[in-house]
Amino acid sequence: MKTVSIVVPCFNESEVIDTTMDELLSVTKGIANYKFELIFVNDGSSDDTEAKLLAHSKLHDNVRTVSFSRNFGHQQAVSAGLDVSTGDAVVLIDADLQDPPKVIEDMIVKWEQGFDVVYGTRASRDGESWFKLVTAKTFYRLLNYLSEVEIPLDTGDFRLMDRQVVDHLIAMPEKSRFIRGMVSWIGFNQTAIEYERSPRFAGESKYPLTKMIKFGLDGILSFSVKPLKLSVLMGFACSGIAMLMLLYSVYVRIMTDHWESGWTSLFVAVLFMGGVQLISIGIVGEYIARIYNESKDRPLYIIKQQRETDAEETSPTAE
Numbered sequence: 570m571k572t573v574s575i576v577v578p579c580f581n582e583s584e585v586i587d588t589t590m591d592e593l594l595s596v597t598k599g600i601a602n603y604k605f606e607l608i609f610v611n612d613g614s615s616d617d618t619e620a621k622l623l624a625h626s627k628l629h630d631n632v633r634t635v636s637f638s639r640n641f642g643h644q645q646a647v648s649a650g651l652d653v654s655t656g657d658a659v660v661l662i663d664a665d666l667q668d669p670p671k672v673i674e675d676m677i678v679k680w681e682q683g684f685d686v687v688y689g690t691r692a693s694r695d696g697e698s699w700f701k702l703v704t705a706k707t708f709y710r711l712l713n714y715l716s717e718v719e720i721p722l723d724t725g726d727f728r729l730m731d732r733q734v735v736d737h738l739i740a741m742p743e744k745s746r747f748i749r750g751m752v753s754w755i756g757f758n759q760t761a762i763e764y765e766r767s768p769r770f771a772g773e774s775k776y777p778l779t780k781m782i783k784f785g786l787d788g789i790l791s792f793s794v795k796p797l798k799l800s801v802l803m804g805f806a807c808s809g810i811a812m813l814m815l816l817y818s819v820y821v822r823i824m825t826d827h828w829e830s831g832w833t834s835l836f837v838a839v840l841f842m843g844g845v846q847l848i849s850i851g852i853v854g855e856y857i858a859r860i861y862n863e864s865k866d867r868p869l870y871i872i873k874q875q876r877e878t879d880a881e882e883t884s885p886t887a888e
C-alpha cells in the first residue's frame with residue numbers, strides 16, 4: 570500500500586490545530602487504499618501549539634510532531650517536514666484550513682494518472698484584505714516576469730509531490746528556500762488543480778508585512794539576477810541621452826544664437842559620467858550574478874528516471 574505524507578507547518582496555531590487535526594484525520598480516513606503519515610512541524614510557537622500536537626501524536630500513531638528550538642520561518646518548517654517524511658508522495662498544507670483538505674483526494678487521483686507535482690491554484694481568495702490580494706497578485710506576476718523558470722501564478726505551497734521530486738528538493742543545498750519556485754525549477758510532469766481559498770477560520774495571519782517582504786525578496790532574488798543587471802540598462806539610457814544632448818547643443822551652438830556658455834559641457838559631462846558609472850556597476854553586477862549562481866550550488870540538470878510502473882518495461886532482460 571502506498572503512503573502519503575502530509576506536512577503541516579504550525580506557528581502559534583493553538584486556536585486552529587484541533588479542528589485542523591480532526592479535519593485531516595477524517596479526510597484521510599475517507600481515502601481508501603493509502604496509508605497516511607501526518608507530520609506537524611511546530612515552528613517555535615510561543616502558545617500551547619506544541620503541547621496540543623504532542624497530545625495528538627500520543628493518541629494517533631500516524632501523527633508525528635517535529636519541534637523547532639525557535640521560530641525559523643514557514644519555508645524552513647516545510648523543509649524540515651520534507652526531510653523527515655517517508656511517504657511515496659508528500660502533500661504540503663497550511664495549518665489554518667485555508668487550503669481545503671478535501672482537495673488532497675483529487676491531488677492523489679492526478680498523481681496516480683502520472684503527474685509528479687499537483688499544485689493548487691487559487692481560483693478565488695475569500696476574506697482577505699484588498700492589500701493582501703493586490704500585493705499577492707502583483708508579486709506573482711512580477712516574479713514570473715523576472716524569473717528564469719516559469720513559476721505558476723497565484724500558487725502557494727499547497728501541493729502534492731512525488732517522492733522523486735521531494736528527494737531532489739531535499740538535495741538542493743541552497744539556504745534561502747523559496748519552495749514553490751524550487752519545485753518549478755525541478756520540473757517533471759506538473760499540473761494544477763483549481764481551488765477556492767477560504768478565509769482563515771480562526772486566529773490571525775502569521776505573515777505580517779515584514780515576513781511577507783522577506784519572503785517576496787527571497788523569491789525574486791533566488792530566481793532572478795535581473796535586478797543586478799538593471800544598472801547596465803540605466804547606464805546605457807543615461808549615456809544615450811548624453812549623446813543626444815551633445816548633438817542637440819552642437820546644433821544650437823552652430824545654427825542659432827541663443828546658447829548658454831558652459832552649461833552644455835557641464836550637463837553632458839554629468840550625464841555621461843553617470844552613465845559610465847552605472848554601466849560599470851552593472852558589469853560588476855554581472856560578475857556577482859555569476860558568483861551568486863555558483864554559490865547556490867544547484868545541480869546542473871536533473872535526469873528523469875523511468876518510473877517503474879511496468880516491470881517488463883524497465884527490466885533489461887525482458888525482451
Ligand code: UDP
Nearest residue numbers: 578579580612642643646663664774775776
Ligand atoms: N507559519 C510557520 N512559521 C511562520 C509563519 C507561518 O510555520 O513563521 C505557518 C502557519 O502556521 C501556517 C502557514 O505557515 O500554517 C501559513 O501561514 P499563514 O496562514 O499565517 O499565512 P497567510 O495564509 O496569511 O499567507
Ligand code: MG
Nearest residue numbers: 663665667769
Ligand atoms: Mg493562512
